[in-house]
Amino acid sequence: MRAEAPRFGRRLLIRGAAQPPAQATMHLFETLKQRVTTIAQGEGLSVGLDRIAVETPRDPTHGDLATNAAMVLAKPAKRNPRELGEIIAARLVEDPLVAGASVAGPGFVNITIAPEAGAKVVKAALDGAAFTRLAETDAPQKVNVEYVSANPTGPLHVGHARGAVVGDALANVLALRGHAVTREYYINDAGSQVDALARSAFLRYREALGETIEIPSGLYPGDYLVPVGEALAREHGEALRDMAEEAWLPIVREVSIAAMMAAVREDLDVLQIRHEVFFSERSLQVPTDIVAATIQRLEGEGLIYQGVLPRPKGQADDWEDREQTLFRSTQYGDDIDRALKKSDGSYTYFASDIAYHDDKIQRGFDRLIDVLGADHGGYVKRMTAAVAALSHEKVQLDCLLCQLVKLYRAGEPVKMSKRAGDFVTLRDVVDEVGADPVRFMMLYRKSDAPLDFDFAKVTEQSRDNPVFYVQYAHARCASAKRQAVEALGADVLDDLSEAAAEQLVDAGEKALIILLAQWPQVLAAAADSAEPHRVAFYLHELASALHTQWNRGKDDTALRFVNAEARDLTRARLALVEAVQAVLRTGLSALGVSAPSEMR
RNA sequence: GGCCCCGUAGCUCAGCCGGAUAGAGCAACGGACUUCUAAUCCGUAGGUCGUAGGUUCGAAUCCUACCGGGGUCGCCA
Numbered sequence: 224m225r226a227e228a229p230r231f232g233r234r235l236l237i238r239g240a241a242q243p244p245a246q247a248t249m250h251l252f253e254t255l256k257q258r259v260t261t262i263a264q265g266e267g268l269s270v271g272l273d274r275i276a277v278e279t280p281r282d283p284t285h286g287d288l289a290t291n292a293a294m295v296l297a298k299p300a301k302r303n304p305r306e307l308g309e310i311i312a313a314r315l316v317e318d319p320l321v322a323g324a325s326v327a328g329p330g331f332v333n334i335t336i337a338p339e340a341g342a343k344v345v346k347a348a349l350d351g352a353a354f355t356r357l358a359e360t361d362a363p364q365k366v367n368v369e370y371v372s373a374n375p376t377g378p379l380h381v382g383h384a385r386g387a388v389v390g391d392a393l394a395n396v397l398a399l400r401g402h403a404v405t406r407e408y409y410i411n412d413a414g415s416q417v418d419a420l421a422r423s424a425f426l427r428y429r430e431a432l433g434e435t436i437e438i439p440s441g442l443y444p445g446d447y448l449v450p451v452g453e454a455l456a457r458e459h460g461e462a463l464r465d466m467a468e469e470a471w472l473p474i475v476r477e478v479s480i481a482a483m484m485a486a487v488r489e490d491l492d493v494l495q496i497r498h499e500v501f502f503s504e505r506s507l508q509v510p511t512d513i514v515a516a517t518i519q520r521l522e523g524e525g526l527i528y529q530g531v532l533p534r535p536k537g538q539a540d541d542w543e544d545r546e547q548t549l550f551r552s553t554q555y556g557d558d559i560d561r562a563l564k565k566s567d568g569s570y571t572y573f574a575s576d577i578a579y580h581d582d583k584i585q586r587g588f589d590r591l592i593d594v595l596g597a598d599h600g601g602y603v604k605r606m607t608a609a610v611a612a613l614s615h616e617k618v619q620l621d622c623l624l625c626q627l628v629k630l631y632r633a634g635e636p637v638k639m640s641k642r643a644g645d646f647v648t649l650r651d652v653v654d655e656v657g658a659d660p661v662r663f664m665m666l667y668r669k670s671d672a673p674l675d676f677d678f679a680k681v682t683e684q685s686r687d688n689p690v691f692y693v694q695y696a697h698a699r700c701a702s703a704k705r706q707a708v709e710a711l712g713a714d715v716l717d718d719l720s721e722a723a724a725e726q727l728v729d730a731g732e733k734a735l736i737i738l739l740a741q742w743p744q745v746l747a748a749a750a751d752s753a754e755p756h757r758v759a760f761y762l763h764e765l766a767s768a769l770h771t772q773w774n775r776g777k778d779d780t781a782l783r784f785v786n787a788e789a790r791d792l793t794r795a796r797l798a799l800v801e802a803v804q805a806v807l808r809t810g811l812s813a814l815g816v817s818a819p820s821e822m823r
Numbered sequence: 824g825g826c827c828c829c830g831u832a833g834c835u836c837a838g839c840c841g842g843a844u845a846g847a848g849c850a851a852c853g854g855a856c857u858u859c860u861a862a863u864c865c866g867u868a869g870g871u872c873g874u875a876g877g878u879u880c881g882a883a884u885c886c887u888a889c890c891g892g893g894g895u896c897g898c899c900a
Contacts, residue, residue, distance in 0.1 A: 282843075291842065298880090328843040329881080374900060411900055504900095532897055536824040547898070558826060558896095565898035572900050600827045601895040624828070626893090668836075671828060673893080675835075684862050687849070695862075706860075752840095760837065760847090767847085774864055783860070822862075 249347035250357045251340060251740035252277045252288070255320065259292045259332075262314045266307075270299035277334075279737060283730075286323070286333035287737055293330040304330030341736040342724035345798050348739045349720055351805030357743035358750075359401035366402045367583050368394040370594035371491065371498070372409040375483035376420045377445055379490040379649040382596060385674065386625045387649075388665040388815070390594040391496045392755040393623070395813045400750035405588070406498045409579060412480050413504040414572060419443065420483070421476035425463070427452025428475070432461060451482045493653045494662060495815055507578045514570050517578040517613075518548075518563060526551045526612055532559065550577070555608035573602075577609045584614045591620045592753060597671070600624055623753055625670045631677040656682050659816045663690040666759040666814055684822070686770075689763050694819055696766030697811065699773060700804035701820035703784045707797055710787040715794060719801050722794040729782060731772040732796070735803060738765050742806050746813070755814070762810045769803050 256277045263272060274295040277288055293308035300307075308326035315324040315334060320343075323335035348354045370390020373383050391406070398404045411417070423443040426436045431452040438444045455463065455478060463471040484501070491497070507513045521527050530549045534542045549560040550573075563574040583591055591610060595602070603622040610620040630637035630647060637647060653661055660681035667689050668674045686692050707715050727736065741761070749757040776783035784796045808818040 280843075281846080285843075289843090294842075294880095331843065372900095376900095414900055416900060535896060542897080545897075549897095562897055567898075569898085571898065576900095597828070597894060599895085599900090602900095603827075624894095626828080672836080673829085686863080689848085691862085699860085703860080756837090764847085771864095773860060776860060777856085777858085777864075780860095785860085 249340075249343040249740075250743055251320075251336070251344050252744055253357075255288065255290070255334065258315065258318055258320075259290050259311060262311055263292060263296055265314075266310060268296045268300050271295045279741070280331070280333065283734070285327060285331070286325075287336045287733065288334040289331045290334065291331060293326070293332055297330065308332050336733075336737075338725035338728050341727055341733060344736050344740045345724045345727065345802045346720050348742070348802035348806055349798060351809040354742065354806070355399055355746065355809050356401075358399060358746040360747070360750075363401045363403065364589035365405075365587055366397050366590045366592065367405045367407055367586075367588040368397065368592045368594065369407045369409055369583075370394075371487075371496075372411070373487065374411045374416050375480045375487060376416055376443055377483065378447055378486055381628050381630060381647050381649060381652055381676070384494065384649045384652065384661060385628050385665045385670070386594045386596060387491060387494060387496050388662050389623065389625055389670050389755060390592075391494075392662075392666055392758070392814050393592065393594070393750075393753055395815065396746060396750045396755050396758060399746055399813055402590075402750070405500060407500040407502060407583075408498040409576075410480075410484065410501055410503050410505075411572070413508060413575060417476055417480055418472065420448075420479050421472050422468075424448050424451045424455065424479040425471065425475050428455040428459075429464060431456035432464065447486070448479070451479055454478070454482070490649050493650060494658050502579065502582070504575050504579065507575055507582075508570070513582075514574050514578040517581050518550075518574065521550065521577075521612060524612070526554065527563070528560075530560065532562070550605075550609065550612075552605045552608035552612075555611040557604045557608045561605045573605060573609075576606065577613070580606065580610050580620070581613045584610070584618050589618060591618060592623060593620065594623045594625060597624045597626045621753055623670055626673045628665075628674045628676050631675055631679075633679040634677065637678075652676075652678075659694070660688075660690045662814060663693070663759060663816050666756050667763075669754070669756050689759075690816070691822070692770075693762050693766040693807065693811065694816070695822050696769045697804055697807040697818045698820055698822045699769065700800045700807070703773075703800050704797060704804075707785045707793060710785055711790055711793060715790065716797060716801075719794065719798040722798040723791055724795045724798050726792055726795040727799055729772075731768070731775055731782070732799060735765075735768050735772060735799060738768050739802055739806055742810070746810075758810055758813055762807060762814075765803065765807060765810075 256275060259275055259277065260272055263275070275290065275292045277290045280286060280289040290311070293304045293311055296302075297304035297307050305326055308330045312324035312326055312332050315321045315332065320337055320340035321334055322337040325333055327333050347357075368390055370393075371379070371383060371387045373379055379387070394404045394406045419442050423438060426438055426442070427448045429452075430436045430449070455475060459474075463474065518527055528549055528551065529546055531544050531546050532549070534544070545566070547562050547566075548564045550563055552561050553559065561573055562571055563577075565571055580591065593606065599622075603624070606622065607620050610618055630652075656678060664676055664681055665674065680688055681690060682688075684691050704716060727733070738761075745757055745761045749755055772782070773784070780786075784793070784800055786793050811818045
C-alpha cells in the first residue's frame with residue numbers, strides 16, 4: 224500500500240526543460256576550468272586534466288581565483304610546474320575574462336578576473352532559478368530519500384525534527400541538482416510496538432468508559448492516547464470491552480495507528496515537511512507475504528541459511544546458542560550474519576526492511592538514502608549489505624546518521640526524562656520559536672555532529688544568531704532597493720541586467736561577486752556529498768559579505784549601494800544587490816527557510 | 824571486547840576525494856560609533872589540527888596503531 228500524499232515540491236522536481244541562452248549563464252569557475260584545460264591540451268598535456276581545479280585562494284592577496292593546473296599536470300608530463308604555470312598564465316591573460324595571472328608558490332596560477340567577468344556573474348545570478356540550474360548534473364538519477372520514519376506510537380519529539388529537516392533539505396538540494404527525488408516515510412506499523420500502542424489505547428478506552436486504569440510499564444502512558452480512547456468509546460460503546468484481545472486488538476490498533484499518523488503529519492506540517500510516499504510495513508506482510516517472497520529469492524542465491532550466531536565477546540551473560548534463519552550479510556561487508564526471524568516465527572524488523580528496500584529497488588531508484596538517528600549506526604552495514612545483495616550491487620544505499628539534539632534554555636540544559644509528558648515535542652519547539660529557526664539551526668551543523676539548540680539564542684535579533692543574520696541580509700537587500708526607488712524613482716530597478724555592472728570593482732563588491740559565482744558548485748557539492756549543511760554555511764558567508772559591504776558604506780558614503788548623485792553606479796550596485804538577494808532567496812528556499820523582505 | 828561516529832583557538836564549530844602562512848562566530852584585549860544604511864563596526868591576540876608512526880615534493884585531510892568522548896552489539900524498531 225502506497226498512499227499518495229498531496230503533491231508537493233513539484234516545482235523542485237521539474238527540471239529546466241530548456242537551457243537558458245548562453246550569454247545569460249556564467250559559471251565562472253567552470254568556464255575558467257575549461258579555458259585552463261584547453262590551454263593545457265594545446266600544450267600537448269593529457270594526463271591529469273581531470274584533476275585541474277579552479278578555487279578561491281585563502282589569502283585574497285593571491286588574487287580572485289587560483290588554479291592548481293600547473294602542479295597536477297607537471298608531474299606526469301615530467302615538466303617544471305613553475306615553467307608550466309608561466310605558460311598557462313601567459314595564455315590566460317589573453318582571455319577577456321582575465322585581467323591578470325601570475326605564478327606563485329609551488330606553481331599556483333593566481334588569477335585576477337576582469338570587471339567584465341564580474342559583470343557576467345552578476346547578470347547570471349539576477350535570475351536565481353536559471354543561475355541555480357547551472358548546478359544541474361548531466362547524469363541525473365532517480366533518488367529515494369527516506370526520512371523521519373518514526374514509529375507511529377506517539378507525537379514526534381525534537382530528535383525527530385533534525386532527521387526531518389535534514390532529509391527534507393537534502394531532498395530539495397538533490398532535486399535542484401537535477402535528480403528525480405521521491406520523499407518517503409516508512410511506517411513501522413507491523414511490530415510489537417504498535418501492539419503495545421493498541422493495548423495502551425485500549426486502556427484509555429476503558430478509562431473513557433469510566434474505569435480507573437493504571438498503565439503498566441512497557442505501554443505508552445502519554446495522554447495523547449486519551450482522545451483515541453474516547454473515540455473508541457463513542458464508536459464502539461462497550462462492545463470491545465468484552466471481546467478477547469485477539470478480537471479487539473486489530474481494531475484498536477488500526478484506529479490508533481491512523482490517529483498517530485494523522486498527528487505525525489500535522490507535526491511535520493508545521494515544519495512544511497511533506498512526504499510523497501507513506502509506505503506501510505504491514506503491507507509487506509498482509510495480504511501477501513512479500514517478505515517471504517523476498518527472502519525466498521535471496522535463498523535462491525544462497526544468501527539465506529539456518530545457523531547459529533557466535534556469542535559476542537564482552538557481554539551477553541544470558542546468551543544461549545540458538546539456530547535461526549540468517550541472512551549472509553557478511554558476504555557484502557557486514558561483520559556478522561543477521562537474523563530474519565524471531566523465535567515466535569514472526570519477521571525481525573530487518574527482514575521487513577529488506578523487503579521494503581527491495582520494493583524501492585523494484586521501483587527503479589538508482590540511489591537510496593536513509594536518514595537515520597545515530598542510535599541506528601549499527602544498522603547501516605547490514606542494510607547496505609542487503610541493498611547490495613538485492614540489487615546485485617547496482618543500487619547505492621547511503622545512510623545519513625543524525626546525531627542527538629540537546630536543548631538549552633538560555634544556556635541551561637532542558638531536562639527530559641522518558642516519563643509521561645516530560646519530553647519536548649517537535650510541536651512544542653516550533654510553537655515556541657517558529658519553523659525558520661528550527662529548520663536553519665538543524666542544518667547549521669554537520670548532521671553527524673551533536674547539536675546544541677538554545678531556545679533563547681535562536682530567536683535573538685543579533686548577528687550571533689545565524690538564522691536572523693542570513694534572513695536579515697535578504698531583508699537588507701530588499702530595503703536597499705526600496706531606498707533606491709525612493710531616491711531615484713521606481714524605474715531605477717528596471718532592466719538591471721542592462722546595468723553597467725563592470726563598474727563593480729571595489730574589493731568588497733568583488734568579494735561578493737566571487738561568492739556568488741560559487742553558488743552552483745556549493746549546491747552541487749552539497750547534493751553529491753549528501754551534506755545540506757554546506758548550503759547553510761555558504762548562505763551565512765554570503766550574508767556576512769553583504770553586511771560587511773553595507774557597513775563599509777557607513778564609513779565611506781562613496782561605497783553605499785544607493786547614491787542619489789550617481790544613478791548609473793547605483794544601478795550597477797543594485798544589480799549586485801538583486802543578485803545576492805536572488806541567491807539568498809534560492810538558498811533559503813532550498814533549506815525550507817523563509818526569506819522575508821523586512822525584519823519585524 | 825567487536826563495529827560506527829567524533830577529537831581543530833579558552834568556548835561552539837567549519838575546513839577533510841592531499842596543496843600556499845589552518846578559518847569563522849562567541850569570549851578576551853584595544854579602538855570607533857551615539858546612529859533609521861537600526862537590530863553595531865574596525866583591529867589585536869589566541870593553534871604540537873588527540874598522540875605516535877607511515878605514504879607523499881607536500882598531510883588537519885589518506886593508511887596503521889594507540890589515547891579520550893559518544894553510540895551500538897542474536898528474536899526493539
